[in-house]
Amino acid sequence: MHSRKLDRRSFILTGLALTQANRARRPIIRTLLKDVSPDDLAGGAVLFHEHLSMHYPPGVATHFSDDVDLMIEETRAAGKDGVSCIVDGGHPDMNRSMDALKQIADQSGVHIVASGGYYMQRTYPAEIASKSADQIADELAREAKAQRLGAFGEIGQQGGELTPDEKKVFTAIGKAQVQTGLPIFTHNAYTGTRVTNPPVPRDAALQQLDILEAAGAKPQNIAIGHVCCLDEPTADIAKQIAKRGAFVGFDRVTILTLPDAKRVTMILALLEAGYADKLLLSSDFSSARALKKNGGPGLAQTVTVFGKMLTAAGVKPEVLHSILVDNPRRFLSFTES
Numbered sequence: 001m002h003s004r005k006l007d008r009r010s011f012i013l014t015g016l017a018l019t020q021a022n023r024a025r026r027p028i029i030r031t032l033l034k035d036v037s038p039d040d041l042a043g044g045a046v047l048f049h050e051h052l053s054m055h056y057p058p059g060v061a062t063h064f065s066d067d068v069d070l071m072i073e074e075t076r077a078a079g080k081d082g083v084s085c086i087v088d089g090g091h092p093d094m095n096r097s098m099d100a101l102k103q104i105a106d107q108s109g110v111h112i113v114a115s116g117g118y119y120m121q122r123t124y125p126a127e128i129a130s131k132s133a134d135q136i137a138d139e140l141a142r143e144a145k146a147q148r149l150g151a152f153g154e155i156g157q158q159g160g161e162l163t164p165d166e167k168k169v170f171t172a173i174g175k176a177q178v179q180t181g182l183p184i185f186t187h188n189a190y191t192g193t194r195v196t197n198p199p200v201p202r203d204a205a206l207q208q209l210d211i212l213e214a215a216g217a218k219p220q221n222i223a224i225g226h227v228c229c230l231d232e233p234t235a236d237i238a239k240q241i242a243k244r245g246a247f248v249g250f251d252r253v254t255i256l257t258l259p260d261a262k263r264v265t266m267i268l269a270l271l272e273a274g275y276a277d278k279l280l281l282s283s284d285f286s287s288a289r290a291l292k293k294n295g296g297p298g299l300a301q302t303v304t305v306f307g308k309m310l311t312a313a314g315v316k317p318e319v320l321h322s323i324l325v326d327n328p329r330r331f332l333s334f335t336e337s
Helices: 004-025 068-080 098-108 126-130 133-147 164-180 204-212 236-243 262-272 301-312 317-332
Strands: 045-050 083-089 111-113 151-154 182-187 222-224 247-250 279-283
Touching: 004 279, 045 151, 045 262, 045 279, 045 301, 045 317, 068 098, 083 317, 098 111, 126 164, 133 164, 151 164, 164 182, 164 204, 182 204, 182 247, 204 222, 204 236, 236 247, 236 262, 247 262, 262 301, 279 301, 279 317, 301 317
Parallel strands: 045 083, 083 111, 151 182, 182 222, 222 247, 247 279
Antiparallel strands: none
């Protein structure tokens, strides 16, 4: 009898331990204020790459986002326009203020995800040159935990070819993703209709994905950014990214590097190929002209301007909802190791 009681007690304790472990491993999205379930963000669009706090380009003395009260109001307005969560794509080498982001998150009513990493060669601190990819990865993983970061991004390159330091940083970001589970979104140098000499290679996006995967990052945790600035009506590069399992970032919509009508054409080609579940939309918000205060569409322009263009082009409401709400929630979700 005594043995049976012990067996029953052991069974109950084991069950409780498994239940707690399963709860701990449920997918979460890490916002600045708390970890949330992906279901908690189902009520509105999730913008995976915007800017709420930054000083860029380097040396800029002031930026409109220095006015935290203004950014709170603009973010609150985005919430009223149907946005549930915004991912800020800044980090220390873009002079992002964590204090500002916390105030915005606390007072706007919109969930805010903060990001970590390094932007591109011209913004790197000097010590990047002397550190190994493993050292950088370890530091980024520690920072992510200490600062409640929910993503690595935007991780970029300043020209058509990655510099040696940029390759090292991309490798470090991939390694940090393995350590933390956090998603990655990148910046590409595609120039839209502007001609450059030398031109940016068409496969620049694929080269980024190659390096991140080689470092151990999983495609489902990666969004290759600014693919919408590659003038390619057939969306061939976008299709290749999606086929490999990564997300395709159309994260400069409404920005005139390329007419939005061309972006709509590329999206229709991507949807026709069956990759609606791999598309992410955002606007890389960085222009004072777009502020609602200045008569612009505001932080929700991805939804209120570009979303309407997709609807007019025949994209069904349920498909658009999946693109704006479901895809980014899936991209941002991770389980802690």
